Amino acid sequence: MLSPKKENKKYKIAVIPGDGTGPEVVQQALKVLEAASKKFGFDYVKTVFDFGGERYLKTGNTLEDKDIEELKKFDAILLGAIGHPQVKPGILETGILLKLRFSLDQYINLRPVRLYNEEFCPLKDKKPQDIDFVVVRENSEGLYKGMGEFKNKGTPDEIAIQISYNTRKGVERCIRFAFEFCRKRNKKKKLTLCGKTNVLTYAWDLWERTFYEVAKEYPDITTDYAHVDATTMWFVKNPEWFDVIVTDNMFGDIITDLGAMIQGGMGIAAGGNINPQGVSMFEPIGGSAPKYTGQHVINPLAAICALGMLLENIGEKQAAQAIEQSVITVCRTKLKSLAAGKMGYSTEEVGDLVVNNL
Numbered sequence: 001m002l003s004p005k006k007e008n009k010k011y012k013i014a015v016i017p018g019d020g021t022g023p024e025v026v027q028q029a030l031k032v033l034e035a036a037s038k039k040f041g042f043d044y045v046k047t048v049f050d051f052g053g054e055r056y057l058k059t060g061n062t063l064e065d066k067d068i069e070e071l072k073k074f075d076a077i078l079l080g081a082i083g084h085p086q087v088k089p090g091i092l093e094t095g096i097l098l099k100l101r102f103s104l105d106q107y108i109n110l111r112p113v114r115l116y117n118e119e120f121c122p123l124k125d126k127k128p129q130d131i132d133f134v135v136v137r138e139n140s141e142g143l144y145k146g147m148g149e150f151k152n153k154g155t156p157d158e159i160a161i162q163i164s165y166n167t168r169k170g171v172e173r174c175i176r177f178a179f180e181f182c183r184k185r186n187k188k189k190k191l192t193l194c195g196k197t198n199v200l201t202y203a204w205d206l207w208e209r210t211f212y213e214v215a216k217e218y219p220d221i222t223t224d225y226a227h228v229d230a231t232t233m234w235f236v237k238n239p240e241w242f243d244v245i246v247t248d249n250m251f252g253d254i255i256t257d258l259g260a261m262i263q264g265g266m267g268i269a270a271g272g273n274i275n276p277q278g279v280s281m282f283e284p285i286g287g288s289a290p291k292y293t294g295q296h297v298i299n300p301l302a303a304i305c306a307l308g309m310l311l312e313n314i315g316e317k318q319a320a321q322a323i324e325q326s327v328i329t330v331c332r333t334k335l336k337s338l339a340a341g342k343m344g345y346s347t348e349e350v351g352d353l354v355v356n357n358l
């Protein structure tokens, strides 16, 4: 959908297994990649990078500028998870994950929310057709920019300021992407802006003005607005109202965890960090889940879905669709649950099930 299929091309895929259960789920995704390449006749070469907590503890390095330059040579990146129990929170997240997103200008975080099996939905009476939407999260600005300061640190008069940084260009490119995506998706053709215009009167004034200006170029798309707090309410009460949602970095982070829960949990939720003109990176959004490391119980479907998104992004649409279809079949006919340790199968067996149903 995002780029045309290239004939006779050997895709260069960078793989960052990362921390915790990241390597285990990535291994299953790579198994599916190998099977899909045979079935759909495309060629690829993968290069594995050891960025993550272990490497940081050994070398003190998170990610260097030369690593970024290296990654720019790839067609896509598959990421497992970043986060290590022995490393203070924030170091790996900003030093690796956010650095990748920012340096590669992956300004969209695309997070599909789709229920594959109603038995896995915590909401009463919601069916697969009721939960099928996509969140377009701005991925390069907002509160994630890291701007702010302390005043009088450590004193009773301490002040901590954290700035939400929004540029017209940054907001507009995200909103434009969302309109285009909604048009191509061709479902309800409805784009909802999720914000907080009633309180955050600078940032959301810019977002709202830009949204309605760009909307004039998309008369085929119905526009809607919901405050972020109300959005969380509608996710639970009427998720069927949504088609595509566009929002800023922080709100997108928050609402997509809720989105993951209503689609069945972190075990199935995947996302893409997209640079439409450059290298994009795909990841299961659940994190490194260290307590399940090495136990063969973690659900690899989110990583496999991330691989599906990766293949769609590089132009292997058929393979992407087949992978999603196989995941749907496995969810509907095999798994007892999507949660770690409760699937009724091991991590490796779930990977095999997806391969066998391709």
Ligand code: IPM
Pocket (backbone or CB within 6 Å): 093, 094, 097, 253, 285
């Ligand atoms: C996510 C994660 C990251 C984020 C963390 C690990 C920095 O929660 O991808 O949603 O906040 O973006």
Ligand code: MN
Pocket (backbone or CB within 6 Å): 253, 254, 257
């Ligand atoms: Mn998150």
